[in-house]
Amino acid sequence: xxxxxxxxxxxxxxxxxxAVLLAVAALFLLPLAWLVLASLDTGASASLxxxxxxxxxxxxxxxxxxQTLWPLWNSFLLSAGCAVITVLAAVLAAYPxxxxxxxxxxxxxxxxxxxxxLPITAMMVPVYSMFVRLGQLDSVPAVALFMAAxxxxxxxxxxxxxxxxxxxxxxxxxxxxxxxxMKALRTVVVPLMRPGLAVxxxxxxxxxxxxxxxxxxxxxxxxxxxxxxxxxxxxxQYGSVAYGQLAAFSLLYSLPVIVLYVLVTKGIGGSFAxxxxxxx
Amino acid sequence: xxxxxxxxxxEDGPPTVRPAPSSGRPVPRGRAARRxxxxxxxxxxxxxxxxxxxxWSIWGSFTNASLSGRAASEPRFVGLxxxxxxxxxxxxxxxxxxxxxxxxVSAVIGQxxxxxxxxxxxATAPKIVRSIVATTVVTAWxxxxxxxxxxxxxxxxxxxxxxxxxxxxxxxPVEWLFAYxxxxxxxxxIWRGTAFSMMIYEAALNDVAPEITEAAVIDGAGGWKRLxxxxxxxxxxxxxxxxxxxxxxxxxxxxxxxxxxxxxxxQRSSTLPLFAYAEAFGLGKIGYGTAIATVxxxxxxxxxxxxxxxxxxxxxx
Numbered sequence: 390x391x392x393x394x395x396x397x398x399x400x401x402x403x404x405x406x407x408a409v410l411l412a413v414a415a416l417f418l419l420p421l422a423w424l425v426l427a428s429l430d431t432g433a434s435a436s437l438x439x440x441x442x443x444x445x446x447x448x449x450x451x452x453x454x455x456q457t458l459w460p461l462w463n464s465f466l467l468s469a470g471c472a473v474i475t476v477l478a479a480v481l482a483a484y485p486x487x488x489x490x491x492x493x494x495x496x497x498x499x500x501x502x503x504x505x506x507l508p509i510t511a512m513m514v515p516v517y518s519m520f521v522r523l524g525q526l527d528s529v530p531a532v533a534l535f536m537a538a539x540x541x542x543x544x545x546x547x548x549x550x551x552x553x554x555x556x557x558x559x560x561x562x563x564x565x566x567x568x569x570x571m572k573a574l575r576t577v578v579v580p581l582m583r584p585g586l587a588v589x590x591x592x593x594x595x596x597x598x599x600x601x602x603x604x605x606x607x608x609x610x611x612x613x614x615x616x617x618x619x620x621x622x623x624x625x626q627y628g629s630v631a632y633g634q635l636a637a638f639s640l641l642y643s644l645p646v647i648v649l650y651v652l653v654t655k656g657i658g659g660s661f662a663x664x665x666x667x668x669x
Numbered sequence: 670x671x672x673x674x675x676x677x678x679x680e681d682g683p684p685t686v687r688p689a690p691s692s693g694r695p696v697p698r699g700r701a702a703r704r705x706x707x708x709x710x711x712x713x714x715x716x717x718x719x720x721x722x723x724x725w726s727i728w729g730s731f732t733n734a735s736l737s738g739r740a741a742s743e744p745r746f747v748g749l750x751x752x753x754x755x756x757x758x759x760x761x762x763x764x765x766x767x768x769x770x771x772x773x774v775s776a777v778i779g780q781x782x783x784x785x786x787x788x789x790x791x792a793t794a795p796k797i798v799r800s801i802v803a804t805t806v807v808t809a810w811x812x813x814x815x816x817x818x819x820x821x822x823x824x825x826x827x828x829x830x831x832x833x834x835x836x837x838x839x840x841x842p843v844e845w846l847f848a849y850x851x852x853x854x855x856x857x858x859i860w861r862g863t864a865f866s867m868m869i870y871e872a873a874l875n876d877v878a879p880e881i882t883e884a885a886v887i888d889g890a891g892g893w894k895r896l897x898x899x900x901x902x903x904x905x906x907x908x909x910x911x912x913x914x915x916x917x918x919x920x921x922x923x924x925x926x927x928x929x930x931x932x933x934x935x936q937r938s939s940t941l942p943l944f945a946y947a948e949a950f951g952l953g954k955i956g957y958g959t960a961i962a963t964v965x966x967x968x969x970x971x972x973x974x975x976x977x978x979x980x981x982x983x984x985x986x
Binding site for chain 2 (some may be wrong): 402403406407408409410411413414417418419420421423424427434435436437438442474477478479481482483484485486489492493497499502503505507508509510511512513514515516518519521534535537538539541542545570571574582595599600601602620621624625626632635636640642643646647650656662
């Protein structure tokens with residue numbers, strides 16, 4: 390702004406930049422627009438097209454307990470269970486890492502960071518045979534625990550960073566009043582870092598909600614499967630004949646994570662949009 | 670030397686009283702152990718479900734475990750047989766090659782450069798344009814992977830949006846997912862993942878002090894020169910961090926390819942995750958699939974190690 394000499398050239402280049410950006414945005418929009426328009430079109434095909442008549446029939450067709458509601462409930466149980474376990478374990482682990490200088494801190498944090506890099510996809514074959522051996526195949530709690538373990542490395546890092554920004558002096562007051570470390574954590578530290586914990590919880594929840602591969606391999610009974618797997622099965626059975634219903638089902642399943650994401654970025658998180666932005 | 674100082678001075682000799690330079694007082698062993706107790710749940714989970722599968726993977730790759738039959742309940746130790754078979758299987762080098770191409774073209778070139786380009790362009794664009802771009806690009810990334818995969822499948826399918834577009838300029842329809850399976854999944858992965866690089870670079874560019882670029886302008890550096898000699902070196906760390914992260918993410922992409930092409934036709938989009946899945950669960954060769962998984966874990970471990978070296982978390986930990 391301060392350099393006014395180049396301003397005519399600047400406006401031209403700004404115009405070109407905007408045109409390029411809008412073209413890229415249009416390309417990115419095409420598959421998304423298909424999803425929305427197809428869901429409102431009872432005669433939807435795989436191609437982007439304006440519906441002859443907008444209708445919510447696709448939504449009412451899939452909004453049955455067996456088709457959508459039960460799988461969404463399963464998704465909720467699995468993701469919330471995973472997120473609760475992750476946040477609890479991460480808060481407990483972050484406390485000594487943040488508050489005490491111990492010899493194990495550095496190797497532990499390095500180890501955890503190393504864990505974030507391992508491809509979970511590669512683990513699915515050994516995890517499957519491990520679950521068979523332990524008799525835990527098709528067990529929702531075991532799958533929630535496994536998913537919690539896969540999101541723990543990132544969660545511990547994020548939680549430790551949030552906890553580091555809570556001043557120790559507040560806790561020391563509680564210690565002087567005779568509170569134990571665990572009590573100080575519960576009554577002083579955790580309430581102060583509630584927004585940070587909400588961010589961690591939501592990120593873990595979003596990741597678990599969107600995960601397809603883990604429940605696809607480890608959960609066998611159809612009444613335990615989350616929406617990610619039932620969307621896939623629906624596609625296998627009716628996909629090419631009922632694109633509209635597939636799109637409607639997909640949108641219903643995507644809505645919670647979009648809402649949560651907006652909540653984090655606009656509301657509580659602010660600059661943390663990329664802090665925990667690792668996809669599984 | 671009659672007046673010996675009561676305490677050893679820090680500047681003079683080695684600090685004899687302090688065992689660790691960072692901690693205040695020596696912590697008794699019992700208390701140190703008690704302080705580590707809250708780590709237990711996390712440690713148990715990580716040992717059981719992260720280290721456990723890794724060790725299981727290494728062990729399982731030396732057995733003939735299978736999905737059904739006798740080898741399912743009583744897998745036998747077969748030594749290096751799986752690895753020997755892997756080396757003589759023509760599908761294995763094919764999968765490695767496809768994985769490398771997929772990684773380089775979709776992540777290192779596609780997501781990385783498009784993300785950087787979008788971040789640079791949005792920095793100067795009007796606010797409305799910036800928010801339109803951010804919303805569309807980030808939505809593709811926030812969607813659950815299976816939904817993103819369907820949207821891409823529909824886009825590239827024979828009666829999909831892409832063929833409608835090419836038909837409108839008079840081109841013949843193409844069966845994209847059969848004729849160009851790898852190119853299709855590469856484009857899909859760029860569509861899905863670019864938001865991540867874009868956000869990393871937007872944050873990095875925000876941290877570049879405007880005085881520095883202004884100084885370069887005064888020195889007569891034009892747009893490209895400024896980008897290559899000033900901006901890029903300033904965000905060097907973000908570039909390497911981003912490259913490592915998107916490489917690790919792309920290495921484990923499964924759902925996108927599974928839905929769009931399931932690795933086919935004829936193994937032409939069968940990257941390592943797809944190959945491991947097909948061998949282990951399609952053909953029931955768990956032991957063999959585990960050997961492929963072990964190779965993937967090794968590749969991931971190397972990248973993860975490099976990533977830690979780049980990030981150097983010790984500075985903040």
